[in-house]
Amino acid sequence: MDALNLISRSQGFYVRAIDDGPIEEWPEFFTDDAFYKVTTADNHSRGLPAGVIWANNKAMLKDRVSALKDANIYEPHAYRHMLGQPAILEEDRTGATSETSFLVLRVTGNGPTDVFASGRYLDEYVFIDGKALLKKRIVVCDSSRIDTLLVLPL
Amino acid sequence: MDALNLISRSQGFYVRAIDDGPIEEWPEFFTDDAFYKVTTADNHSRGLPAGVIWANNKAMLKDRVSALKDANIYEPHAYRHMLGQPAILEEDRTGATSETSFLVLRVTGNGPTDVFASGRYLDEYVFIDGKALLKKRIVVCDSSRIDTLLVLPL
Amino acid sequence: MDALNLISRSQGFYVRAIDDGPIEEWPEFFTDDAFYKVTTADNHSRGLPAGVIWANNKAMLKDRVSALKDANIYEPHAYRHMLGQPAILEEDRTGATSETSFLVLRVTGNGPTDVFASGRYLDEYVFIDGKALLKKRIVVCDSSRIDTLLVLPL
Numbered sequence: 128m129d130a131l132n133l134i135s136r137s138q139g140f141y142v143r144a145i146d147d148g149p150i151e152e153w154p155e156f157f158t159d160d161a162f163y164k165v166t167t168a169d170n171h172s173r174g175l176p177a178g179v180i181w182a183n184n185k186a187m188l189k190d191r192v193s194a195l196k197d198a199n200i201y202e203p204h205a206y207r208h209m210l211g212q213p214a215i216l217e218e219d220r221t222g223a224t225s226e227t228s229f230l231v232l233r234v235t236g237n238g239p240t241d242v243f244a245s246g247r248y249l250d251e252y253v254f255i256d257g258k259a260l261l262k263k264r265i266v267v268c269d270s271s272r273i274d275t276l277l278v279l280p281l
Numbered sequence: 282m283d284a285l286n287l288i289s290r291s292q293g294f295y296v297r298a299i300d301d302g303p304i305e306e307w308p309e310f311f312t313d314d315a316f317y318k319v320t321t322a323d324n325h326s327r328g329l330p331a332g333v334i335w336a337n338n339k340a341m342l343k344d345r346v347s348a349l350k351d352a353n354i355y356e357p358h359a360y361r362h363m364l365g366q367p368a369i370l371e372e373d374r375t376g377a378t379s380e381t382s383f384l385v386l387r388v389t390g391n392g393p394t395d396v397f398a399s400g401r402y403l404d405e406y407v408f409i410d411g412k413a414l415l416k417k418r419i420v421v422c423d424s425s426r427i428d429t430l431l432v433l434p435l
Numbered sequence: 436m437d438a439l440n441l442i443s444r445s446q447g448f449y450v451r452a453i454d455d456g457p458i459e460e461w462p463e464f465f466t467d468d469a470f471y472k473v474t475t476a477d478n479h480s481r482g483l484p485a486g487v488i489w490a491n492n493k494a495m496l497k498d499r500v501s502a503l504k505d506a507n508i509y510e511p512h513a514y515r516h517m518l519g520q521p522a523i524l525e526e527d528r529t530g531a532t533s534e535t536s537f538l539v540l541r542v543t544g545n546g547p548t549d550v551f552a553s554g555r556y557l558d559e560y561v562f563i564d565g566k567a568l569l570k571k572r573i574v575v576c577d578s579s580r581i582d583t584l585l586v587l588p589l
Contacts, residue, residue, distance in 0.1 A: 286437065294522045300555070359476060361538065361554070361555075363536060391579055394577070395550065
């Protein structure tokens with residue numbers, strides 16, 4: 128399969144794990160030594176290093192899942208990730224670099240659904256056993272208002 | 282073509298039939314004995330059988346289209362479906378099981394555009410003559426507020 | 436690669452150029468003699484010729500980019516395009532005709548993110564050197580409220 132197919136398949140499962148569970152599967156889309164960061168477009172364009180969320184291995188992502196499950200007790204919302212088509216910047220048989228737009232809806236039980244976050248993924252994928260795993264994902268949020276993102280994986 | 286390609290192609294046409302017409306094509310994405318249900322995430326997770334919409338063959342879907350055309354007289358809105366990439370759970374040469382996130386925008390002529398519905402499709406596809414047909418689609422809406430969905434196919 | 440793959444790849448880069456830049460790349464997704472028009476669903480269905488934006492060659496699109504860059508001085512918003520899967524109506528080795536749904540989010544620095552525009556692309560692609568270029572794109576916006584679109588490419 129080509130890079131677009133591998134990345135699309137991976138991203139379909141990625142958002143499913145976050146939105147519909149089991150959330151424990153979310154770290155499994157990353158390599159053991161993966162780098163993951165959530166930041167804002169403003170910080171990213173100015174080259175500021177501090178992200179909202181930062182991890183440089185899969186174990187830290189697993190810790191986040193535990194924190195998320197605790198936090199969810201107090202946050203009865205549902206989220207729905209929608210991803211665009213990846214723009215594949217580089218690709219070979221072993222991996223690819225790509226960028227993908229995303230939006231996240233927040234759904235309250237009986238209230239309105241609104242756009243919670245939007246932005247783009249800056250990704251480095253490695254292809255292992257016919258699957259695309261994230262070696263690096265920088266999540267660049269369009270808005271600077273993302274404090275509640277502290278619990279939600281993007 | 283592989284399962285992702287077949288499903289993506291089918292879904293591109295599926296939403297076009299609903300949003301841009303002809304709406305009469307909508308039932309043609311299903312097999313004759315297809316099962317189609319619209320329910321809420323809350324009902325679905327609790328295993329409650331009653332869905333908002335329920336059909337167990339294509340003829341019932343055609344009846345819905347007729348009802349929709351009548352209802353549209355009173356409802357001058359446009360809708361826009363956006364689908365994510367499918368997460369393909371099982372696949373072989375004859376068909377696939379997949380899940381796909383969706384959102385539906387509601388557009389009023391001169392008013393704001395808002396998110397009308399979001400959720401996920403739980404699908405069983407069969408591949409016939411190079412096309413993916415739905416043998417089963419359960420539409421699980423994120424929100425519990427979906428009464429007006431009674432006329433709109435999802 | 437097949438038509439879906441070529442179109443999906445092109446569309447991933449197309450929205451990236453508009454949302455994340457460099458915006459100068461946007462005209463490069465069109466052929467030299469491309470036709471590009473932005474109109475409303477109401478005007479389109481009534482066959483009215485006047486579009487909001489109109490161009491019949493790439494040079495005119497480049498002029499728009501210059502106008503956009505000037506206008507951006509006064510408009511500190513970010514936009515995020517999300518595209519659906521293309522419905523491929525016709526295809527052969529040299530090109531394809533397709534339709535694709537889109538939505539555009541508008542993000543203000545510290546304010547809410549809302550749906551700025553939605554609609555569908557009516558496209559004619561030609562495949563050249565393994566890439567899909569637009570020979571024709573008619574952008575049909577769902578809403579009739581699109582005056583501010585005068586600066587934003589869709």
